[in-house]
Amino acid sequence: MSDKRVLEEIDPVVAAALAHYQFETLHPFHDGNGRIGRLLIVAHLLTQGVLLEPTLAVSPWFEARRSEYYDHLLAVSTKGAWDSFVRFFATGLESSANTTHERMNALVDVQDSMKERIRHSNLRADTAHALVDFAISRSTFTVRAVESNLEISYGRANVLVGQLVQLGVLAPVDTPTSSASRRFYAPDAYAVLVNWQ
Secondary structure (H helix, E strand, O other): OOHHHHHHHOOHHHHHHHHHHHHHHHOOOOOOHHHHHHHHHHHHHHHOOOOOOOOOOOHHHHHHOHHHHHHHHHHHHHHOOHHHHHHHHHHHHHHHHHHHHHHHHHHHHHHHHHHHHHHOOOOOOHHHHHHHHHHHOOOOEOHHHHHHHHOOOHHHHHHHHHHHHHOOOOEEOOOOOOHHHOOEEOHHHHHHHHOOO
16 A cells, blocks of 8 residues: 555544654754644645645644643653554644634634724725725735735725724834835734734
């Protein structure tokens, strides 16, 4: 039986656990092996169709249990304790998936709240709602990016961003000297992403 056929018959989470152990044991880089190893988990689950988008954040769960994680890796190397490692790994993925799901739902709630603020304002442009969708999908952005993505003039994009800043939906990141390099973000969405417990 070919290696590819064997891999196709292994549960994708189990295969991810096996591959993760192998990568971390090889430790191929001087620095960043943990981050790359966790990124490869998500990449594997994407290629296997388990995930539709690379939104799963596994690092917080594993980082919070670093000592236990290292103990499980060592136990595989010294005792062949694959079952306990795979169970630990699968528990981490499940917990990470649940947390990611909750965070995505919180972002949808924030998005709805931002659009509700627009509906209760004097602003009636459909492009304002499109800008909310755009802002939710990016950590920061420029007026030029709004112009390009919403396919509106620079002047209209600039006015629209300014209107949403006045409503408290958006905020400037900082105050650079050049107006072309001004960046904006959605504070409520940022709070969901950064302050998640």
